[in-house]
Amino acid sequence: MSEEIKVLINEKELDERLTEIANQINKDFASKEIILVGVLKGAVTFMVDLAKKLEPTIQFEFMDVSSYGNETISSGKITINKDLEVDIEGKNVILVEDIIDTGRTLSYLLDYLRSKNPANLKLCALLDKPSRRVVDVEVDYIGFTIPDTFIVGYGLDYKQNYRNIPYVGEVKL
Numbered sequence: 604m605s606e607e608i609k610v611l612i613n614e615k616e617l618d619e620r621l622t623e624i625a626n627q628i629n630k631d632f633a634s635k636e637i638i639l640v641g642v643l644k645g646a647v648t649f650m651v652d653l654a655k656k657l658e659p660t661i662q663f664e665f666m667d668v669s670s671y672g673n674e675t676i677s678s679g680k681i682t683i684n685k686d687l688e689v690d691i692e693g694k695n696v697i698l699v700e701d702i703i704d705t706g707r708t709l710s711y712l713l714d715y716l717r718s719k720n721p722a723n724l725k726l727c728a729l730l731d732k733p734s735r736r737v738v739d740v741e742v743d744y745i746g747f748t749i750p751d752t753f754i755v756g757y758g759l760d761y762k763q764n765y766r767n768i769p770y771v772g773e774v775k776l
């Protein structure tokens with residue numbers, strides 16, 4: 604792989620921000636139980652690191668969705684490849700995502716999860732690119748707002764590579 608990657612958010616900055624988000628969630632959900640629903644595959648790193656800082660009783664669920672379009676612009680059409688394995692009715696659910704770009708994926712997923720009647724549904728995303736938004740989504744917990752550049756690392760990929768890079772990097776395509 605020959606792409607040049609520049610550090611945008613380093614490991615220390617990630618760790619400190621995750622602690623702040625976790626403190627907020629710990630306050631909001633004190634002595635409650637939470638199901639974290641991670642969106643595969645990009646949210647995995649963020650979800651695992653965040654979960655280690657959470658005090659409520661936590662369960663992990665994952666969903667995998669595809670949106671059809673070209674590689675860099677997601678279309679409105681979304682299919683579920685992997686669904687929830689538990690009933691979330693009456694539960695506290697936090698949807699965990701790596702990045703909000705157009706907002707289409709999350710808007711679809713939030714509607715889908717809401718239709719299952721959870722007691723509480725929040726959205727937590729590590730990164731937000733507001734300049735690219737097509738569909739409005741309300742985010743409850745956000746890590747960093749970033750400019751419109753292509754990001755890899757800390758779970759995010761370029762052609763499925765670079766998910767293991769421990770920092771958030773900007774790739775020069």
Ligand code: IMP
Pocket residue numbers: 645670677700701702703704705706707708709752753754755759760761
């Ligand atoms: P959208 O909000 O429906 O447009 O799509 C968000 C999804 O697109 C994310 O979950 C990522 O998988 C992917 N994505 C958007 N921007 C980036 C990026 O800069 N790097 C890597 N993946 C991205």
Ligand code: MG
Pocket residue numbers: 642643644645646701702
């Ligand atoms: Mg994703």
